[in-house]
Amino acid sequence: MKMKHMLPSFLAAACCLLALVSCRQEPDSGAGPVAPVDVKVYGKLAAVLGHGRKKLELVDPGSGKVVKSIRLSGKPNGMAIDGNTAYVAEGGPGGVVEVVALDTGTVKGAFPAGHTPMSPVVRNGKLYVAARFDSKIVEMDASSGKVLNSWPASREPVALAVSPDGKKIWAANHLPAGAANGDFTAAALTLVENGKAVHFPLANGTQGVRGMAVSPDGRYLAVAHVLSRYQMPTTQLDRGWMNTNAVTIMDTACPDRPHPVLLDDPDAGAANPWGVLFSPDGSRLLVTHAGTHELSIIDFPALLARMKKEDRAGNPVSERLGFLHDIRTRVRLPLNGPRALASDGENVYVTGYFSDTLAQVPLKADAVPRNIPLNAEYRPSRERLGEQYFNDASHCFQGWQSCATCHPDARVDGLNWDLLNDGMGNPKNTRTMFLSHRTSPVMSLGVRASAEVAVTAGFVHIQFMEPDGDLAACVNEYLKNMKEVPSPFLMAGHPSRPQTKETGCAQCHAPGVERGSLTESARRGREIFKTAGCVQCHPHPYFTTKELVATGTAKGLDEGRKILVPSLVEVWRTAPYLHDGRAKTLREAVTVHNRGDIRGKTSSLNDRELEDLVNYVQSL
Template identity: 80%
Template sequence: MKLTKMFRASATALCCLLALISCRQGPDAASGPLAPVDVKVVDHLVAVLGHESCVLELVDPASGEKVKSIRLAQPPNGMAVDGATAYVAEGGPRGAVEVVDLESGALKRSFPAGHTPMSPVVRGGKLYVACRFDSRVLEMDAATGTVLDSWNVPREPVALAVSPDGRKIWAAGHLPAGAADGDFTAAALTLVEDGKAVHFPLSNGTQGVRGMAISPDGRYLAVAHVLSRYQVPTTQLDRGWMNTNAVTVIDTDDPDKPHPVLLDDPDAGAANPWGVSFSGDGGKLFVTHAGTHELSVIDFPALLERMKREGRSNEPVSERLGFLHGLRTRIALPLNGPRAVASDGENVYVAGYFSDSLAEVSLKDACKSRAIPLNGQFRPSREKLGERYFNDASHCFQGWQSCATCHPDGRVDGLNWDLLNDGMGNPKNTRTMFLSHRTSPVMTLGVRASAEVAVTAGFVHIQFLEPSGELAECVNAYLKNMKEVPSPFLVAHNPSKQQTGGEGCAQCHAPGVERGALSESARRGREVFKTAGCVRCHPHPYFTTKELVATGTATGLDEGKSVLVPSLAEVWRTAPYLHDGRAKTIREAITTCNPGDIRGKTSSLNNRELEDLINYVQSL
């Protein structure tokens, strides 16, 4: 018996040693979800990034075999491939770019790259990275990682494109950056040329931007996004009444004239467009529909010709369903949650985020598709199923939208909506679902007793579908367990102290998430938060009393009504603010939108106290 135990112990130790010296070979993906977020064609292989498994895998599409699995230091968000070298943007608050040799699997270098680096592009010896939650774009030396320049982007850049000559850098912001109570609100593109950044808003109602690509000749941009009809009551879904789904085509020589083209058919939505790519010759444009699990293959020259022939300023293409008729092949994919897309000229490869698989679509054989499993042994938890259902528009009438359409990543879309749960004619700003299950009641006027009730009502009155018990239960499990994204205003390289029950603990609303420490200014601001009376309505740990309070922010048909005190956890990413989204920034919410000090005594604060208070609130 003793010898058997000794043998087992020795074998275990040997396995551990081999694991340590295995030169970055990845873990068994079957132990958890792969969650592929990017795909690239490398010679005859397909490179796949697994976000949750933290691996870069090389797959032979002919056999479906994994040729190599390379372990990464942090969850990857995107990659650029230059020859046999991959530049992998990964991580959150302490994001980095790992430079990986695809032949050996070895790490060459690692560069710090801001908060949640995404969509890296390599061009002419330079590396460009979108730092999503810093709202910045970095230009780096690809060999050394030295930052050469950086530029501000209006809000959450999630996609980059660089012209073939490297002279024009394009960044796509994920969400609108302005107030929501006006006649126009939209996400924007940023063009950097000759070192100067200029911002171009997309069409009114543009939100949920995900992917962008530049044509091989550098002449055109294609941007995938949701196009929301937020100015009408949500009484129906037919013909894209609430949300339509678009790819906007932009002539890079005339960027202030975005030309959105609807991807939906009159009776079949194409929810949540995500990945965008051009064929090598520019003849085809590929767009994935993450909500309806489809791929659109568009004849791009024919699209340009139709846009030129039929486009009229008084009848924008964005309002015309069926515009792509005869120009596009719409393909149902054998996977769930298609996001990233790439092509080798003969086939298109699409990664299924929730199915842990690839789809290969033949461009020469009537666009026939086949599935390539990447993680066949994995079985999702109820929480993971809930995330899948939350993003799945097949649980919506005609596939027009999913829960994630108005709540991307479970948060906000930056728009006001006139929902029917509390009357008609009283639009309100979209609320985040983070912590909603711990801060009941919910909805701005508290009309739902709990988040569980609101989830079921949302399927019925917004998706126009009666949810099954499992569907609602799984979505609730996902929302209850959403992880906080630490604020970019925290000092990321200096982790905060371990979670405690003390009043100063900022981790209690997200146990297990490592947060950076408060800056010196934010620490002073925490005291101002108390003395100004903010803490009365926003106490620790969820920074809300969960009560209805007369704040003076309700207008129109809601004027005089009390509103539910929102949680300030993650408030840095949920702009715009207040009942009707009138405040573009936290500063405006605290100052110009707080007449009579009705929501805290802020009018008497000096400049330093005000800055400290803002820095603290933005750190929550």
């Protein structure tokens, strides 16, 4: 295929207008966004999973009409279809897989599936699920839901792939799992074979992993992710200076040799690759770009031939801009936020997470995509538009990245970055955006007076674009109203009762978010948190004093400088720890890296007390 844009300029402009609806619009009185998170082909229909509406809908692509709408119990995260049965992974803590009969539209049952189950796969009578925040792969009997096995993943498995014979189970882990202050930091794949789980790191700088697919013959894996150049100072964006976007190709017989292929062009980034899929005949590799609203259609045999021809003793020749020239078609889609995709061999169906639409893309050359509205009357709120803008790379110079590139889900990427707002040569670990608007000042050294100032500065100095007032205001609205994700270290089956009706507490633990109870160990740890003096810098409700403190951990160019006390809410998901990411775990942070008991009196604690303390902090 010749590399080109398949839509004329006027359609591209229409897409931009769709994505940039004015922030001044207020919420519709309807049921809110569909927020489609998955799509599968079911006969001649497209089965679309709506996270926002909690529905599974069967859509006729020809007419654009919903043939059947099935109400689900929880917010869905992904699905698998086996014959007339859909297995829908739903919810957060205490998540389930609902079993849905597509022919009758009835829900037949539900299986417990861990914290935020994702990417279900059915193979040979077995059901596999990635329990994202439990960092586990779960194997169940597909008919009864009985758990047969579970294996540890590396960190936040978000996608699964199972070989055709069912002998190899692959999990793609979202983020790096180690310390960030070394020369190598990368997310990993987990392979389960012969009952054992082994982790294989991807290329240095890999983070933001979203999608994975196995080829029809089971020989190759394709993994979509961001490839960050975190060792470079953030002085520019040209030619992927900060972040590039990739699909890693791996021969399943050689899992220790990941081969990243850049999806960007020299002057046009392909931000935030998300969904990845092989066509049914294996001839094409399909990748969605959630940040630039595009679909890459890659001639897969030609890609393999090029990789083999240019292999240089393991040197990733493909890790260069323009490697896909002439073997990839880059399709601009008439929607916003393409994530999931499916194919029937003739067409590709892509969901628009923010535009509430479905695109039908014919695979024949020069065909024009069709836009199928799923929620035509809905008008997004300012908060919803803010989330859209946060994920939209069209607000970045040449589309290299969005805010979500370094803050996936508005949290962390697990990397150290050398931002220029506090000097050069002193990299810091990425901080979460959660509660940032309630815990000013922000940044590790407190160099921004407020999160509002930091948002505008981020567009100017990280995305190299000047945001208009509405755009920044909407992003701030989204970040201010982010909901806490309850910790997997809580007892999800035993909801905690509200301890207070104070406004501050409600801001920290938002209404409508059901939190589990503390374990007995965490309850003991709460008392140690007080007696060890941790509470002095991390008081309720935000678990930070919002002050700059001499922690004794600053090194290099920052030696002697004070560090802003971070909030401990959701700290279970923000590893690595300390401002330079040197501590892989919380236990390391309070033991190995707390000499002299500067940050709490932990040196005298025995192993059980340390375990109790860490269990409490991980429950916040």
